[in-house]
Amino acid sequence: MTATLGLQRELGTVHGGASGPTLLVLAGIHGNEPAGVAAVQRVLSALRPVAQHLRGDVVALAGNLPALAEGRRFLARDLNRGWLPQSLATLQAQAPATDSPEDAQQRELLARFDEVVRTARGPVVFVDLHTSSADGPPFLCLADTIDNRDLGLATGVPIILGIEETIDGASLEWFSSRGIVAIAVEGGRHQHPDTVGNHEAVLWLVLGHLGMVGEPLLQRDLHRGHLRRATAGVPPIVEIAHRHAITAADRFVMAAGWNNFQPVRKGDLLAHDKDGEIRAGYACRMLLPLYQALGDDGYFLARPVARFWLGVARWLRRLRFDCVVTWLPGVRRDPHDALTILANPIVARWFVTEIFHLLGFRRLRQRDGKLAFSRRWSRPENARLGRQ
Numbered sequence: 001m002t003a004t005l006g007l008q009r010e011l012g013t014v015h016g017g018a019s020g021p022t023l024l025v026l027a028g029i030h031g032n033e034p035a036g037v038a039a040v041q042r043v044l045s046a047l048r049p050v051a052q053h054l055r056g057d058v059v060a061l062a063g064n065l066p067a068l069a070e071g072r073r074f075l076a077r078d079l080n081r082g083w084l085p086q087s088l089a090t091l092q093a094q095a096p097a098t099d100s101p102e103d104a105q106q107r108e109l110l111a112r113f114d115e116v117v118r119t120a121r122g123p124v125v126f127v128d129l130h131t132s133s134a135d136g137p138p139f140l141c142l143a144d145t146i147d148n149r150d151l152g153l154a155t156g157v158p159i160i161l162g163i164e165e166t167i168d169g170a171s172l173e174w175f176s177s178r179g180i181v182a183i184a185v186e187g188g189r190h191q192h193p194d195t196v197g198n199h200e201a202v203l204w205l206v207l208g209h210l211g212m213v214g215e216p217l218l219q220r221d222l223h224r225g226h227l228r229r230a231t232a233g234v235p236p237i238v239e240i241a242h243r244h245a246i247t248a249a250d251r252f253v254m255a256a257g258w259n260n261f262q263p264v265r266k267g268d269l270l271a272h273d274k275d276g277e278i279r280a281g282y283a284c285r286m287l288l289p290l291y292q293a294l295g296d297d298g299y300f301l302a303r304p305v306a307r308f309w310l311g312v313a314r315w316l317r318r319l320r321f322d323c324v325v326t327w328l329p330g331v332r333r334d335p336h337d338a339l340t341i342l343a344n345p346i347v348a349r350w351f352v353t354e355i356f357h358l359l360g361f362r363r364l365r366q367r368d369g370k371l372a373f374s375r376r377w378s379r380p381e382n383a384r385l386g387r388q
C-alpha cells in the first residue's frame with residue numbers, strides 16, 4: 001500500500017471568473033485510494049492559471065487523512081458509511097473526546113460539506129473518487145435521478161444503478177438526500193498506471209457537461225477517447241442484482257481471477273467461506289470483488305439495463321405517473337411523509353422494486369414488514385444542471 005503523507009483536508013479551491021455551479025470533489029475517503037487525490041490535484045493545477053475562464057467554483061477535499069497517511073482503507077471504521085441522519089445524530093450527540101479516528105474525520109468533513117453547500121454561488125455537484133482492489137474498467141455509482149444519470153452518461157463511463165440501496169449510508173447519500181447531484185467514480189485498480197488518468201478524464205468531462213469550462217481547455221475528444229478505450233466491451237448501464245455482505249466470522253475469501261464487469265455464468269465459483277464454496281445462481285456480471293483485507297462487501301453481481309427501459313422511465317416520470325401508483329393493490333402513501341410510499345410485499349410482490357425504480361423512487365429500508373420507497377426528484381435549483 002502507498003502511504004500519502006502530509007496531506008491537508010483542503011486539496012485546493014479555484015474560484016472562477018464567472019458564477020456557475022460548484023463542483024465539490026472528495027478524494028481518498030478510503031485511505032488506500034490515493035489515485036483520486038493525484039487526479040484532482042492535476043485538474044486544479046491546470047485550472048489555477050486560467051481561473052478567469054472557469055464558470056463557477058471547484059472545491060477539492062481529502063477524505064480520511066490518518067488512513068491516507070498509513071495507506072489503509074480505514075483505521076477504526078469505514079468512513080464511507082454512517083452518513084444517514086440517524087448515524088449522524090448519534091455522532092453529534094457523542095462527546096468528541098471519545099471519537100474514533102473516523103468519527104473525528106466525519107465531523108470535519110460534515111462541517112466542510114455544510115459550508116460548501118451554504119456558500120455556493122450556484123447549484124452544487126458532488127463527485128466522490130474511489131479505486132478498487134480488482135482490475136477492470138472505470139465506472140460510476142449513482143442514485144438514479146435524471147440529473148445524476150445525465151451527468152453520468154456525459155462521461156461515457158458505465159453506470160451502476162442501485163448500489164446506494166445496498167450500501168448503508170455512503171457519503172453520496174448525504175448529498176442525494178439534499179437534492180444535490182452526486183456521483184461516485186471508481187477509477188480502476190488502486191495502483192494501476194491508468195487509474196489517475198481515468199479519474200482526471202471523468203473530472204474534465206463533468207466540468208464540460210456542467211458548462212464550467214469550454215474548449216480548448218476541456219479537450220473533450222481526448223478525454224472521451226481515453227475513457228472509450230478504457231471501457232470497451234462493457235454495457236453502458238447495469239443495475240445491482242445482489243450484494244454479498246460479509247463479516248469477519250464468515251472467513252470469506254474471493255476466488256482468484258475475478259475482474260470488474262467480468263461476465264459470470266451460472267455455477268461459476270465466486271468465493272469460499274466457512275460454509276464452503278459460493279457459486280453463481282444465475283448469469284450476470286461481477287462487480288467489486290474483494291481482494292483486500294478490509295471491507296464488508298464480498299462482491300456485487302450486476303445485470304445490464306436496456307436503454308429502452310431507461311427511456312420508458314424518463315417518459316413515465318415526465319407524465320408524473322407516480323401520482324397514480326398508490327392506486328395499485330397493496331400500495332399506499334406514508335401517512336407521516338408525503339414523499340414516501342409504502343408497499344405491502346405480500347400483496348404487491350410482482351412489480352414492487354422494478355416499477356418503483358422506473359418511476360424514479362428509491363428503496364429505503366423495510367419498515368414494519370412493508371417496503372418503503374422514497375421520491376427522488378431533484379430540488380428546483382438543480383433543475384438546470386445538464387441542460388446547457
Ligand SMILES: [Zn+2]
Pocket residue numbers: 029030033129130131
Ligand atoms: Zn473506495
